[in-house]
Amino acid sequence: xxxxxxxxxxxxxxxxxxxxxxxxxxxxxxxxxxxxxxxxxxxxxxxxxxxxxxxxxxxxxxxxxxxxxxxxxxxxxxxxxxxxxxxxxxxxxxxxxxxxxxxxxxxxxxxxxxxxxxxxxxxxxxxxxxxxxxxxxxxxxxxxxxxxxxxxxxxxxxxxxxxxxxxxxxxxxxxxxxxxxxxxxxxxxxxxxxxxxxxxxxxxxxxxxxxxxxxxxxxxxxxxxxxxx
Amino acid sequence: xxxxxxxxxxxxxxxxxxxxxxxxxxxxxxxxxxxxxxxxxxxxxxxxxxxxxxxxxxxxxxxxxxxxxxxxxxxxxxxxxxxxxxxxxxxxxxxxxxxxxxxxxxxxxxxxxxxxxxxxxxxxxxxxxxxxxxxxxxxxxxxxxxxxxxxxxxxxxxxxxxxxxxxxxxxxxxxxxxxxxxxxxxxxxxxxxxxxxxxxxxxxxxxxxxxxxxxxxxxxxxxxxxxxxxxxxxxxxxxxxxxxxxx
Amino acid sequence: xxxxxxxxxxxxxxxxxxxxxxxxxxxxxxxxxxxxxxxxxxxxxxxxxxxxxxxxxxxxxxxxxxxxxxxxxxxxxxxxxxxxxxxxxxxxxxxxxxxxxxxxxxxxxxxxxxxxxxxxxxxxxxxxxxxxxxxxxxxxxxxxxxxxxxxxxxxxxxxxxxxxxxxxxxxxxxxxxxxxxxxxxxxxxxxxxxxxxxxxxxxxx
Numbered sequence: 001x002x003x004x005x006x007x008x009x010x011x012x013x014x015x016x017x018x019x020x021x022x023x024x025x026x027x028x029x030x031x032x033x034x035x036x037x038x039x040x041x042x043x044x045x046x047x048x049x050x051x052x053x054x055x056x057x058x059x060x061x062x063x064x065x066x067x068x069x070x071x072x073x074x075x076x077x078x079x080x081x082x083x084x085x086x087x088x089x090x091x092x093x094x095x096x097x098x099x100x101x102x103x104x105x106x107x108x109x110x111x112x113x114x115x116x117x118x119x120x121x122x123x124x125x126x127x128x129x130x131x132x133x134x135x136x137x138x139x140x141x142x143x144x145x146x147x148x149x150x151x152x153x154x155x156x157x158x159x160x161x162x163x164x165x166x167x168x169x170x171x172x173x174x175x176x177x178x179x180x181x182x183x184x185x186x187x188x189x190x191x192x193x194x195x196x197x198x199x200x201x202x203x204x205x206x207x208x209x210x211x212x213x214x215x216x217x218x219x220x221x222x223x224x225x226x227x228x229x
Numbered sequence: 230x231x232x233x234x235x236x237x238x239x240x241x242x243x244x245x246x247x248x249x250x251x252x253x254x255x256x257x258x259x260x261x262x263x264x265x266x267x268x269x270x271x272x273x274x275x276x277x278x279x280x281x282x283x284x285x286x287x288x289x290x291x292x293x294x295x296x297x298x299x300x301x302x303x304x305x306x307x308x309x310x311x312x313x314x315x316x317x318x319x320x321x322x323x324x325x326x327x328x329x330x331x332x333x334x335x336x337x338x339x340x341x342x343x344x345x346x347x348x349x350x351x352x353x354x355x356x357x358x359x360x361x362x363x364x365x366x367x368x369x370x371x372x373x374x375x376x377x378x379x380x381x382x383x384x385x386x387x388x389x390x391x392x393x394x395x396x397x398x399x400x401x402x403x404x405x406x407x408x409x410x411x412x413x414x415x416x417x418x419x420x421x422x423x424x425x426x427x428x429x430x431x432x433x434x435x436x437x438x439x440x441x442x443x444x445x446x447x448x449x450x451x452x453x454x455x456x457x458x459x460x461x462x463x464x465x466x467x468x469x470x471x472x473x474x475x476x
Numbered sequence: 477x478x479x480x481x482x483x484x485x486x487x488x489x490x491x492x493x494x495x496x497x498x499x500x501x502x503x504x505x506x507x508x509x510x511x512x513x514x515x516x517x518x519x520x521x522x523x524x525x526x527x528x529x530x531x532x533x534x535x536x537x538x539x540x541x542x543x544x545x546x547x548x549x550x551x552x553x554x555x556x557x558x559x560x561x562x563x564x565x566x567x568x569x570x571x572x573x574x575x576x577x578x579x580x581x582x583x584x585x586x587x588x589x590x591x592x593x594x595x596x597x598x599x600x601x602x603x604x605x606x607x608x609x610x611x612x613x614x615x616x617x618x619x620x621x622x623x624x625x626x627x628x629x630x631x632x633x634x635x636x637x638x639x640x641x642x643x644x645x646x647x648x649x650x651x652x653x654x655x656x657x658x659x660x661x662x663x664x665x666x667x668x669x670x671x672x673x674x675x676x677x678x679x680x681x
Contacts, residue, residue, distance in 0.1 A: 004551075005581040018567070018575040025566045086560025094579045095552035155395060159388050163378050172374055173392065174389065177399050180406035182492060187410070192433075204409075220329040222312075222391045226384055229529050381490045383530075464489065 011096045014106040019108040022081075024153050030112040033074035037117050039211025040066035041124040059128035060189035064182050066124070067117055067142060071149040072171055073114035075157045079224070080103065083161055089228050099221035106154040106216070114146035128195050137202075144205040145185040151212035155219045161227030181208050240460050242425035242468040248452040248459075255449035259382040262442030269435030277432075286344045291436060292443035293337035297365055298400070300330030300447060304372075305397035308390035316468065318455075319385035323378065329447065331369040337362050346439060357411035361404045368396045382462065438464065477537065478504035478627050478659055480525070486533035487517070494520045497534070499676045500678055504627075507650060507660040509668045511574050512680035519559070523681065525661060526556050526558050530591065536626035538628065555626035557634055561588055561617040565606035569597060572605060577623045584648060591619040610637040615645070629653060629660040647671075 013144055024130050044062035059163075082088040091101050119144050122135045130138065155176040161167065188201035244378055270288035277284040281345045304326035311319030321376070341359045353359070372389055379385035480502050487495040494517040502508045510518050523529040527538055527543055527550065536543045560625040563572045571587040592601055595615040597608075605613055614637045621629065629650075635643045647670060650660060654674055662668060668675055 006579065009265075011579045012577060014578045017330070018564070021564050021571070022564060031256075081564075084560075085564065086562035086566060089528060089558065089560075090544055090556070090562035090576065091579075092528065093551050093554060093556050095548050096579055097548070112377055155391075159375060159392055169371075169374050169378055172367065173371040176364050176371065176403065177395065180399075180402050183406045183410045188414070211402075215395065219391055219395050223388060226388045227526075228392070229381075229385060229523075383488065383490070 004051055006096075008096055009095070010113070012100060014178045015091070015101055016104050016108045017212075019105060020111075022110050023077075023108070029077055031116075032114045033070040034116045034120060036073050036170065037066045038069040038120065038124060039154065040069060043120075045109060049120065056129040056193060059130050059193060060186040062128055063121060063125060063138070063142070063189060064145070064186045065123075066147060066174065067185075068149065068175070068178055068182060069137060069203070072094045072167070072174060073151055075170060075174075077113065078109045078154055079127065080159055080165075083227070085211050087225065092225065092228055098225070099217035102158070102224060103155070103213075103217045106150055109154070110147060110150040112229070114150050118146055125189075131195070133195060134189075134192040137198050138189050140202060141185050141188035141192070141198070141205060144202070144209045145181050148205070148209045149178055149183045150210045150217040152181070155216055155223060158220050158227060160224030163223060179224040182207065239314070239318045241318055241463050241466070242472070244318045245456055245459055245472075248456045252449050252452045255445045255452065258444050259288045259349075259445035259449055261315045262445065266435045266438030266442055269438060270432070274432045274435055280348065283344065283347045286340050289437050290337060290340035290344055290434060292459070293340060294362060295440060296364060296443050296447055297330055297334035298336050299334060299444065300326050301368070301393075302397060303363065304330060304453075305393040307329050308377065308386075308393040312387055312390040312394075317462065318459060320390070321458040322455045324386070325451055325458050327373050327376070328397060328469065329450055329454065331366060331373065333447075334362055334366045334369060338366065355411065357408040359409070360407045363399065364403050368400070372396070388401075395468060477644065478657060480533070480659060480661070481537040481540075482629060483537065484500050484534035485524060485531055485536070487520055487529060488532050489517075489520060495638050495680075498680075499534075502659050502676075503662060504657040504659055506672060507654055507662060507668070507670060507675045509661055509665040509675050509677045510661065510680065511558075511665070511677060516560060516680040518680060522556075523558075524631050525630055526554065527551070541552070553627045555624040556605065557621055557623050557629075557631045558601060558634070559618055559632055561613050563605055563613060563620075566604055568602045569608070569619075570601045572616060573620055573623060576620050581625060583600050583623065587623060588619075594617045594622065596641070596652065599666070600660075609637055611642055614638055615642055618642075618646060618649060627658050629658065629662075631660065631662045633666055634666070635664065635666065663677050 002099040009207075041062045046057055048054060048058065048227045079088060082091070092098050094101075120141060121138055125134065125138050126132075153174050158169050158176075159173065160170050184204040188205060190203065191198035231409055266288060271285055276282050284381065304323050307319045308323040311323060326431075338359065341356075341362065344354050345354055345356070345359070372392055375392055376385045376389045379388055443469070482500050483497060484496045485498040486493070487665060498521065500508065510521060512518050524531055527536070527547055528538075535605050540551065553585055563576070567575065567594055570585065570588050573591060574583075574585065577583050577588075587599070589601060593616055597612060597615055597619070598607055600612060605616065608616070614634075618634070623632075634646055638646065647668075650668075651670055651672060653660060654670070654672065
């Protein structure tokens, strides 16, 4: 019996390079979730009285609900194309660990849709009245939180692979599982804005990210294989 | 030896017969226990010095909440068994659990809200336990939604099994995060009603009776539903026609 | 010794018992042609042989070992061409080959260029796939097939969208593959005629 002649590391790097190249050729697709995030965080102040102290209080909620909803929107980009043109089943049949390849795809997806959000967050947070001293905390919290959200969302996307493009089922599956991330993340952001130590919720967020990274590969591989039948 | 028993139990015709035989053993004790618990709780137990008669709803609320969690664990476990050992009966059991669990969760929510009204003055107060129950209801609805959306029964079984396993790991995390969130605010702690170790026996015993009664009732209900589910899935199989011929 | 053995395969699709106790053996140098009416289960059989579709009963053995025991090793020896090409429309032909094969083995850009020349698409090397016709895309898929260095080919309607020249190309590739000891399982509507005549047929009801 022969084994793949290419190490998994090389294959994963190649796959990530492919996905990045594809995303760059359709740059608009990846920027949409970011635009959505900015729109949502703009909606909150518009819906409220623009008194500055109140804005600052709702800043954590606006940032995190925005991050959650835009990560949901971005999930469509993860597997849809590959599933439709048969590239996903070729990945399942290439002899490399499927869970690892799917995790690599999710990592690229985060780089394209989660990381820009994290980088834009200071802008949105400032618009919502957050002080400059809060920025490192906000960045750290969103960094860990978007990683966890990408992983949880990927499992949901894998489970709904072959279903009609109906966002509400995906939202119903993903949002309850994302509640802990929302709670810890919003709390961390609130503490950062108040200028207090956000170590506790940040550690909890980190734990969520680690747990998702550990559980997601198995769940992703199982879910996508079922979808490929 | 246990392995042989395990495999026999997993065979649809055996499960069908076994379930019918076991159901009365769950059903009748359930009725008796619930009756005893209700009499003890609603009539015999003295009114609470703090809440008066209002606390009595705990005799339906607490068992429902307990069962909503238990059913999810049973559902996830049988889904995992079905996924790992490819047992069709296990998948049928998991499918049967979903509606039962969702109903108990809804019951816990409604009774919780009814309890809250005289205590807090409002029907909803983001109490950690009720909020966890609400999120648990969403998990059940998501499970049922996913099952419903996939046409092929076998694929629906396995996809929802993955979801149930991911969910069961998350349930304690969600519960913890909601409790943690709630502890940051000065939420009214009415729901921390005594609790089993500090409750007087006259109140505790009927509660335990109701818990046992509800659990046995769940067992009877699950066996009945799972029988129906197995029957529906195996409707084209030969053993059903033979069973009908014999009857 | 290359051979693939299907033993008593039973596959259900929902309530439909698609494959009922199917058994066959294909040895190295042979091509098995799977025919049958639409909906008779040709695609299901091929995907079950790949390990994509779960078997209710039975097993598939590659080189006398159950494929479920070591799927990764089996897939390293397998090249599958489904209804979809499995190629990305936004990548050029040569990029598609590089990424598609690169996951399995090392190869140089010159190998990819040579394979494209073989299928008559040298000039379309740097063209994004979505600007090529369906037939041209299928040829790129055939180029990928020839580069995969796999002992077992499982092809589902490989000649779809191909013109007469393309079908001739397919026959040529198959002949060469069988000549080196490889084997193929091909689902097709039309009769597959190979000059060496090493084709057996199985018809699904």
